[in-house]
Amino acid sequence: MKNRKKTLIIAIICLAAAAVLYLLVVKLSQRSEDADSSDDSLVISSVDSGQITAISYEKDGKSLSFRKEDGTWYNAEDKSFPVDQDSLTTMTNALGAVSATRKLDSPEDLSEYGLDSPVLTVRYTASDGKEAEFTVGDTNDAAGGSYLKISGDDAVYLVASDFADTFNSDIYQLADMESFPTITSDSITDINVKSGSHTLEIKNDSDGGRIVLENGEEKENCASSSVTQFINTVTGITFKSHVEYNCKDLSKYGLDKPTADISVDYTTAETVTETSAESVQETADTEETESETETVEVAKQLILHIGSQNEDGDYYAALDGSKEVHVVSGDTIKELIEKKAADFTDNTILSGSLNNAKGIDVTIGSDSWHLVKQEVAKADDLSDSAETEAETEEKWYAGDTEIALTDLSSAYSDLSGMSAEKILDTAAKSTGDAAISVTVKWEDDTETTVSFTVYDSSFHLAEINGEARKLVNKRDVEKLVEDMTALLKK
Template sequence: MRKEQKRNFIVTVIIAAVLLAVYVFLVQEEKKQSGNDNTLVYEIEAETIMALSYNSGDETVNLVKKDGTWYDAEDESFPLNQKFLETMVNKTARLKAQRYVGSGDKAFSQYGLENPSNVITVTTTDKAVKILLGDTNSATGDCYIAVEGAGKVYTVDATFPTLFSNSLTAMAVRESLPEMKLEGIRFVQVENNGEIVSFTKGENDIWAMADGAEADSGLVTELIGKIMKIRYEAMVVYRPESGKMAEYGLDKPQARIAVDYTDTDGNAKNYELFISKNGPVGEDADKAARYVYSRDGQAIYIIRESNLDSFFQLTPEAFLSLNVAPVKKENFDTLTITTAAGSAEFTIKRGIGRDAEVYVLNGAEITEARFNSIYYQLYAFSAERRVSDIADQLTKEPVLTYVYSDSAVGGGNVQVELIPYDQNYYGAKVNGKAFLLVNRQRVNEISNEISKYIVDK
């Protein structure tokens, strides 16, 4: 090794040694200044804390304790979550820091404490302690703090300033839906952009749609289950006035959910929820939400849009029972069946009170068993598929038509036409509407059975 290379090597070693010594010295100084982690800044009795105040956005949150319970100082009726306040009290009664940083005006200036980002005032029975929040350490996320008058600067982890940035509404006890039991629900309605889907529970717990058609009980029960699972996610406005309702789009909501039910004490009740068209601006698609308000509720809340989407996609035909026309025997007195070959007319003659029954086919009395052999096939006749209304697509002549007629005052007719749709299905048109597709083979089987009773044209 040449002399010059040797000299450079020695210089490099000396510089490295000096830098190492400086580093060790700085570490030791840091330890002297910082002390141990979790430095106790101060400690007071939690029971003596009577008030807390801090800034949240542009508002000041003022909280007071009376008779052991915490309230909003401006409105004591506000439903404040007491567990939230317990956490705040515990954090401020025994304030622990991550580490000690320094003291004096220079430290205050260096760490943003001359103009604090927030001031937390802890008022006890005999004094007030002010905790100043300064800058945030960009590397660790810790926040620099100081107690007014003490002159020392510390750091606390990010959970502390986050806790004391919560708005009043963020600390609210959220409302929940009233207690509703499935067996007590009598009416359900969902309205979206003016389109209404509604169901009414009738005898034998059978659900009927607005036009009287039977709804699929399983699907209605599933819808009710979704309604009962609705949960308010965050309060936005407590006790909103009409102006606030308009501001959040709830004076003209996009959707409305209504439920009539009987509570556990036998009282008739109604629950009604309004859903806005738009929600908070700037949310990602997976966080998109809507504003909601219940008629008898206390506040406007938000609910994640993904938890409401199913109520925006409802159509009446999607809830139709697959039963084509299950007309009960007591609701008609004439059943007329027509095919291309001819027709058959079944009549039920009843005595006073419609209890004693005589069955007649084409003018001749028959046994109840013979009548039932046809009637129950039609009563239990069901479709394979639900579709949107295809009535305008069913242009061919029906292969089978049957009509239930009730001659009693207020009675009416139910007409079913089975019309060719494609090679696999007939469309079932019931009183002019066709939402069901029935299996062709099943229709042919019923037609063959009915042909035994047909009187030629």
């Protein structure tokens, strides 16, 4: 009997639990039934978007208001603010036809949909006097929408989540402000970056290349790839965001005493119209004149002033002559203002192919070798006709001893493939005897001399035609010495 009572009690408890679970499922289903609905979307509010003359909304604790006058949208709080007309058109289009994917006719508690503390409240007024107010609450991730309520309508609707995204709470995201000019790298004739007392300049040379100057002094042997990368960084400058459109106190952004000034000289093609004097004379008594158009290159310059950093590490910036303040990536600015001429130096030790060499002198310790390239008749040329030109080939000799081209090429690649791992800001003095010295005499009658002396426990100092600034790994030098010795002492 007791067991039967226990069983009955357990059954009652299970039944009650099932009832509670059922009610919970029903409740949840009421909030998310739109996720399971396949109903077509329905237009819940419509107006001719071109007739909307006022929009105001609250979002993220900020209130914004715009009015349309004579076809142009203005910031209701500051008519001089440069409102981006396209952004307001996007808003009016969103308000012109608001569609829902689900309608909840009898919502019990608006707080369950986040509508008691909406993320967005937006209102509009149309020229015919029509008005509407929308409040947007929680997002239903499962259904991919947000809950919305219209003033004067008791129902709750599910609308696309991007409805609320249309209304940006940052006024400067809705500003039509200047952008950094589009400049192509090949149109640039000069870039000058001044940071404190340091200046770095890249300019065109007379041969159509680029040269690097630091504090007014020209630096030699600069790698073209490094220069190109620097120029691309300048042309790639963009404004991450806008801060103020009519700044009257530049000191707030450190722009009264800029951290750096970046000036860019460039050319741009412009079309001009010319009317000839003969044409004017011939048509003096008529209403028409003949004119010609031509494209000319016009020299221009922009200067970007760099101010202080914000809390994100980015920099405030302003174009010269403008009152607009913007934000530029901190990484971009640091890449420009922290660059030194040494960073552009070509890190190769020897440029030039063995094919372009006609002689090589090698000194290792007290031993020296003089290698010469000679053009000789091919050994297998069996032609005995005086009228037939004998075929020739190039061979290398050290004295009377032929040096196998494959072996020489391997040893030469130790030097031509060597790169500096560090480049000194100023030239160092070589100390001690050179571990190896190599002079390459080129076909154009120029020559390059490279010698290596110990710098420290890890590096050798490479002196190239008298300039000693490049440090190479000592193991690279040891391999060069080893391979050259094995080649020449056979």
